[in-house]
Amino acid sequence: MIALTGGKILTMCGKTLDQGTIIIRNDKIRAVGSNLDIPSGCRVIDATGKIVTPGLIDAHTHLGIESEGMGWAGSDVNERSEPVTPGLHALDAINPADLGLLEAYQGGVTTVMVAPGSANPIGGQCVLLKTAPRATVEQMLLQRYAGLKIAFGENPKRVYGADRKKMPVSRMATAALIREAFWQARQYLQQQGEKDFKYNMGLEAIARVLRREMPLRAHAHRADDIITAIRIAREFDVEIIIEHGTEAYLVADLLAAEKIPVVLGPALSTRSKVELKDKTMESPALLYRQGVAFTMMSDHPVTPSCFLSLYAGLSTRYGLPARQALRMITCDAARILGLADRIGSLAPGLDADLVVWSKDPLIMSARPEIVMVDGEIDFLQAPPPC
Incomplete structure (x- = not known):
């Protein structure tokens, strides 16, 4: 499992979470919210200061x-x-x-x-x-x-x-x-x-x-x-x-x-x-x-x-x-x-397709730093955390 934490999450299907967590298991989103308990053994990725959107x-x-x-x-x-x-x-x-x-x-x-x-x-x-x-x-x-x-x-x-x-x-x-x-x-x-x-x-x-x-x-x-x-x-x-x-x-x-x-x-x-x-x-x-x-x-x-x-x-x-x-x-x-x-939103049960942006994705200087499709991660701008 993967836990993406700390980022501003634009779910697009509901409210925006200023510092939220997304739990991903295999190819699906399992949970989205604030102050979620992170399951033991989860790979944690810190997205603090970043913007997270659906793909x-x-x-x-x-x-x-x-x-x-x-x-x-x-x-x-x-x-x-x-x-x-x-x-x-x-x-x-x-x-x-x-x-x-x-x-x-x-x-x-x-x-x-x-x-x-x-x-x-x-x-x-x-x-x-x-x-x-x-x-x-x-x-x-x-x-x-x-x-x-x-x-x-x-x-x-x-x-x-x-x-x-x-x-x-x-x-x-x-x-x-x-x-x-x-x-x-x-x-x-x-x-x-x-x-x-x-x-x-x-x-x-x-x-x-x-x-x-x-x-x-x-x-x-x-x-x-x-x-x-x-x-x-x-x-x-x-x-x-x-x-x-x-x-x-x-x-x-x-x-x-x-x-x-x-x-x-x-x-x-x-x-x-x-x-x-x-x-x-x-x-x-x-x-x-x-x-x-x-x-x-x-x-x-x-x-x-x-x-x-x-x-x-x-x-x-x-x-x-x-x-x-x-x-x-x-x-x-x-x-x-x-x-x-x-697809198209960040909610439990949907495909784990998401993007971690350096800043608001509508701004020209924003860059995708992480792209995830079906729960598989590609780090485009930053190395994986230790």
Whole structure:
């Protein structure tokens, strides 16, 4: 067992403990509180003067499937041969040795969602990983089926219409291709159990969404694309998460009313295409004031995942309360991912994923000194105590 003592503990699920103790056994948190009795034989780690938080959660990345420093050979993020490829799975392309994964871990990001890219109207299935270095991706796996990636707006039009002169050339065609695939999957479900039923890997992936076993994760920047994504989700009665959501603040009332979450960002990208022209750094504060459930992404490698805490900190400059800035990349992110019973907070029974910071993690000069994933410790800035 391990006892982490003396630090200021930001549990994110309850009160802050100015000088608290966390008891960890194997891969789980066993107790959190002040003046706890430390079991005999416990390894004690003194965190006096430090800040302890849950491990950070980056809810939208392409880590491991767009491996850094490898160019074309390490790029497996988009399958551009066909516009509709729901049967693909990011899990099969992840390189656990990607430097970006290691740096995310060293930056205090302990959980990441890895998604296919946005070239295709339907790009494939997403996965959730723990970032601690492991030999195989199976050893990092947190959730195999984390969503089905769909994409609206400029990217599918450019990749297929502008570059290859095939469907989709327009937003109409993008929506039609998604609808057609979902209608086929609905018929596929109805045919299950019949004598001549034939398994189809792509339709089975969409069937998981129709059965509400995983959500749609809809790449949508412009407000009208966000509304189109919601329209399709309504038609098929499926759960949806808006990814990027550059203009989500323009339809925040609808998102709040329908309880549709947003994975917002990346914050530090430029207005590199037309659908980003109304991007604003005030988006987190605007969504917060409207009651929209949201978290912030890095979209790694667009911006580095390892600086997620800095992106959250920057949002406080534009009106987001500091407490909420940290919540959105811990407990709120966990809730949006459907894993609040495992990660995102410091409470008994949850995974022992935490970070010991040199100071407030929203401050630029803060450094992760200890990162723990599933109870295993990595001392990044200081040697283990004697």
